Amino acid sequence: MRMVDIIQKKKDGNALTKEEINFFINGYTNGEIPDYQASSFTMAVCFNGMNAQETAWLTEAMAFSGDTVDLSVIEGKKVDKHSTGGVGDKTTLVITPIVAACGVPIAKLSGRGLGHTGGTVDKLESISGLKTAFTTDEFLNIVRKTGICVAGQSADIAPADKKLYALRDVTATVRSMPLIASSIMSKKIAAGSDAIVLDVKTGSGAFMSDLDDAVALAKEMVAIGENVGRTTVALVTNMNMPLGHAIGNSLEIIEAVEVLKGGGDDDLKQVCFALAANMLFVAGKGDMEYCEKLAENAVKSGEALKKLEEMVQAQGGDPACISNNELFPQAEYSYEIKAELSGWISFMDTVAIGEAAAVLGAGRSKKDDVIDHSAGIILKAKTGCYVEQGSVLAVLKTNRKESVNDAERRFLNALKFTDFQPEKEKLIFAHISSNETKYF
Numbered sequence: 001m002r003m004v005d006i007i008q009k010k011k012d013g014n015a016l017t018k019e020e021i022n023f024f025i026n027g028y029t030n031g032e033i034p035d036y037q038a039s040s041f042t043m044a045v046c047f048n049g050m051n052a053q054e055t056a057w058l059t060e061a062m063a064f065s066g067d068t069v070d071l072s073v074i075e076g077k078k079v080d081k082h083s084t085g086g087v088g089d090k091t092t093l094v095i096t097p098i099v100a101a102c103g104v105p106i107a108k109l110s111g112r113g114l115g116h117t118g119g120t121v122d123k124l125e126s127i128s129g130l131k132t133a134f135t136t137d138e139f140l141n142i143v144r145k146t147g148i149c150v151a152g153q154s155a156d157i158a159p160a161d162k163k164l165y166a167l168r169d170v171t172a173t174v175r176s177m178p179l180i181a182s183s184i185m186s187k188k189i190a191a192g193s194d195a196i197v198l199d200v201k202t203g204s205g206a207f208m209s210d211l212d213d214a215v216a217l218a219k220e221m222v223a224i225g226e227n228v229g230r231t232t233v234a235l236v237t238n239m240n241m242p243l244g245h246a247i248g249n250s251l252e253i254i255e256a257v258e259v260l261k262g263g264g265d266d267d268l269k270q271v272c273f274a275l276a277a278n279m280l281f282v283a284g285k286g287d288m289e290y291c292e293k294l295a296e297n298a299v300k301s302g303e304a305l306k307k308l309e310e311m312v313q314a315q316g317g318d319p320a321c322i323s324n325n326e327l328f329p330q331a332e333y334s335y336e337i338k339a340e341l342s343g344w345i346s347f348m349d350t351v352a353i354g355e356a357a358a359v360l361g362a363g364r365s366k367k368d369d370v371i372d373h374s375a376g377i378i379l380k381a382k383t384g385c386y387v388e389q390g391s392v393l394a395v396l397k398t399n400r401k402e403s404v405n406d407a408e409r410r411f412l413n414a415l416k417f418t419d420f421q422p423e424k425e426k427l428i429f430a431h432i433s434s435n436e437t438k439y440f
């Protein structure tokens, strides 16, 4: 078998066999297939797609390309959560301590930023001393001791995805339904939880901008999970504007802590509580109404915040950061973007806003770029808000003074204004389980 023939076959729009998919994944994982062939292959998949059977084979090959985690040593039903990626999406930082505080063990492997989106591991690393790389034993011990660990994907777990994820990030091959589905589900299968809650984003800041495509992606991932015996449900949620008001690594930790302290923006809270309630539901904690109450009480009682502090401490971080924002790295420059006109914000190109944050240092444009944890954007107005000419739309935080003009131009170009109030958008569009797709 030759990789060049497999690339040609996919480029011609033909379906691959299980052997061909295994050949690619094994060869790429062990270094026999070079990056340039892998990127040509992923580009062919972006253009020509894969059918459900090819996607399932790709997922399986990636899930078993390295070690898998055996969570059976931890008592109780373990539940995982994964987002397809968005801008300002700090839900994992809010939800996992809530769910762990309700007694459901969280053994979660998270990713780094991808494309215009942020990643939980990059965000967590803004906490001084906090480690996200553990051996499997260390990881399991932290979960046993504190009921929660959010770690980075080690090189030994789904290594095929680890390599492909980094490659896709810099070869414009992220936006593809089979590549996203296999990337997410391979990690979730290898990570060993009993149940999985997926947050599939749709809108101008999501990899799937169209609602129908997002629902199709959600259904495909739910089917893959259920086929390998994991209870899997998905929420399709709105990414037509950044979630909450902070974009950038330490800024998002600070905002997540606000929610755990009982504050926070309504959009962020609504999505977080819906996801948390679904996690508690698939963990068997009770009916949905009861699970919603459990999640709310975990915040009201302060238990969820305490759980986050315990997690930070157990992962080697400084828990004082959680109560003192000044302990986070601070950007040298702060710059206000002002509205050029008065009017209603009717649209935000959320990808462009994510890219503006990356230009300031919050994201990567090359595989090896180093993240600036202090950089990012604090939004002062979002879609649906009325702004007066000259009022502050956002505050840019950066150590790269030379990037401010570029980021400001990207940000202003990303907004559209109208002279009438736009209709309020839904935050949650659909709930998908193995037997039902419910639209809201």
Ligand code: URA
Binding pocket: 083, 084, 085, 111, 114, 165, 174, 179, 180, 181, 183, 184, 207
């Ligand atoms: N998140 C992932 O883990 N993989 C993707 O491909 C996209 C989002």
